[in-house]
Amino acid sequence: MFDDWISDRYGRPEANLKLVPMNEPNPVEAAARVRAHWGIGSRPIGNAINLLETNGIRVFSLAEETRHLDAYSLWRDEKPYIFLNMTKTMERTRHDAFHELGHLVMHRHTGSKHKMAEFEADTFASAFLMPEEDLKAEIPYFRSLDHLIEKKRRWGVSAASLNFALNRIQRISDWNYRGNYIALGKIGKSVEPNPLPPETSQIWTKILRDLWTRGLPLSRIARELNLPEKELNDLLFGIASTLDKPQVEREPHVV
């Protein structure tokens, strides 16, 4: 596997997900524990991919054939992996990333097939991206949907997610929640107002640059591993910012 080939050549952070097991799965509590374990308090999350990778989670892109899925995750040889759909809005991808983190943390031993697993992972993602303390400090009361659309950038979430989180902590009444939900639905499901710029992985950008300078482009690695080059490109699609040859490496023009 491509990831093992990289592991043999580059040191990457170890998985940092050893947590005290909980008697009852409580997604809000689990999100707070992971945040505390990672030492990020209740601060908003900047680059989600970098945060996950710094804590030893291997982040890849879904292959084209599996892009009907939102995302998935798994443990392999004690290493956690998350596969993201990088063709969706960045807000959606960030939510999916922490939804999968929720599965990795809460459902490693029980599996994620049970009825409540999806709801638990969504609640984990919401609580992880928008800790209650910070939400309450930043939004003392509900003003308008436009205000939510302006504020959502702080947490890097969709306006719909912020609306949901504020209703969960009862800072928005059910009445206003429903009104916002309907108004956002009219804007369109795949259109995000005030959208985030794309995020990419620092680790992969560095590794790919280094491989290039060693004369090992993905095409050569694919040949060595006996894999189609497209497969490696797909795995890093949208995750690494420099899938092409870096500018400095460009061959001089022959005039």
Ligand SMILES: [Zn+2]
């Ligand atoms: Zn799920």
